[in-house]
Amino acid sequence: MGSIEQPEPTVKIPIIDVSGYLAGDPKATAACAAELREACENQGFLQVIGHSVSEATQKKFLDAISRFFALPTEEKEKLSQSNSPCYRGYEKIGGQKLDELDTNATTDQKEGFSIRPERPLGKFLAGPNQWPEESVVPGFKEAYMEYFWAVHSLSKAMFQLMALSLGLDRTYFDAFAADPDGICLCRAHHYPPTPPDAAGRTRGVGAHTDFGALTLLLQDTVGGLEVLHKRTGTWHSVLPVEGAYVCNIGDLMQRWTNNRYRSTMHRVISPLSHTDRYSCAFFNDGALDMMIEALPGCVPEGEKPAYEPLKVEKHIVERYVQSYGAGGTYIEQRA
Template identity: 40%
Template sequence: MGIPVIDLSGAGTPGSPRTAEVARALREACTTSGFFYLVGHGVPDEQVRAQFELTRQLFELPPERREALSVRHSPSMRGFETLGEQTLDAEARPDMKESFYCGMAYPDDHPYVRAGYQGYGHNQWPAELPHAPAQCEAYIQTMLALCRRLMQLLAVSLGLDEHHFDGSDANPLVTLRMLRYPPHPADADERSFGAGAHTDWGAITVLAQDAHGGLEVRMPDGQWVAATPLAGSFVINLGDMIPRWTNDLYRSNPHRVRNLHSGGRARYSVPFFYDPDYLTRIEPLPGTVPEGEVPRHEPCTAGEHLRDMYLKTYGLKAAA
């Protein structure tokens, strides 16, 4: 079993002629690997290349400048994260990767910012890269439109109205993350990863990866397969919110990163994490709980689900 390729051509807008065909392919991918390559998505190559160039520029900044913009200084978890600051696999060593986080900027008087909901608020930007805010905002809007369309196709794949999820992201919680993985150490042991085995937390992840590869996906049979870079594609995967929303009909499979194939160079990737409105109710969708059975998960809000995952992966405890 490999990672399927889904062509969005002819299904990019509501009512498109290939909507049903693409929804069927999506259902097959979501009930097996939870991963697929997406081609025909319409995102300009130039926009993706520019995002990779910005990623390199961010990590060329001096360490003291990156420290000044650390996520530790940001209530909304925006800014730089250093090597070893996150451990995605509790059984592995700290992740060998550096990150820069940004997202949609919500004003101080927004109700979610005033309420202190995690992920809502301001970005931190380095003054040395004045083009970064507008460029990232444009990329976020492009990815947001793509994810909204994928959610429509997910609805069709589940036998729901194409617009079932349209009202769930009035205030979407989205994160754009730019990543740098140093070369995998020659003396690394079996517990060393760029990113340890994990599932993503939210709804949909759209990954742009460079030509070096390194992403590996665990298939339902337990085998790890390489998500070999495919020119012009994104790698799409479901996060844990979708299984919770579909009563485990759709899958969020584990994946990991090892920068083994770059010839001693850094690996860069640009994942975009899409989640609905913080207060969106996450409970089994119509038709996903077999008759006579009870739901497998307790209902919650999107924000509650993400908060619990954040506390778990960073080894923190919820405030009393």
């Protein structure tokens, strides 16, 4: 593995309090939309506080996933993604490689557990979830699904704020973000401590941009998330804010906004530590049949869009095949 450079001193990631917006205050809504616009046009990363996901829901969920990841490997492997035709369930350490900058990078040093909305097996990523037996991890499914729908609701609200930030009708993204047949992904992560005898910090997740449109990340207080500062090309730590959601835009939103809002390269680097790190990313990738093309007002007069229209399914399949294939995990492409 190549050496991992130390991050620069922390840059300020905007922190936006959305409580007034969620309460329907017009003045607060306009201010939040302006703050979101500035964050997306500059860094593409922000932290959201004053949101609608309760502390109790977050803590119950983090407790449940920590109990699951503490299980013996053979118990977790019973729920391996390899057993699921729609790629739900347990992901072993090293099963994915997201690093887009270093071809010699190691695979991601994290393990995960993924769910999506429950539905019959169908198109790519659609299908049923896998769950541990109640006797093995009591309350796991209940805590996970309670958390899933709470963050799903916040995600829909953030898409409405995103629309306002772009000068669009508040409901512009509703068909994408709230589609009952959408492919929202809620993936919990566990990053084991880097052993003291390691050569240095390890890649929990390699440098990458997110596949979809908008991500909401809950992280504990351990730290390790870093973002690439666009103007200087340097890495900077994102200091954890307890209970906050790190919000960032993904590749689909970059295409949608014709590069007005750009997805940001980020990574997780695990310092030498005796502490386990836990996080959960909620990706609202919308409906597979949705076509992504430049939004009104995002193409300067007299110019052509930077991208051709793209179907969500084509984009998501290609990114899954690439990232999991790099980690030696085969992804089947169903018609």
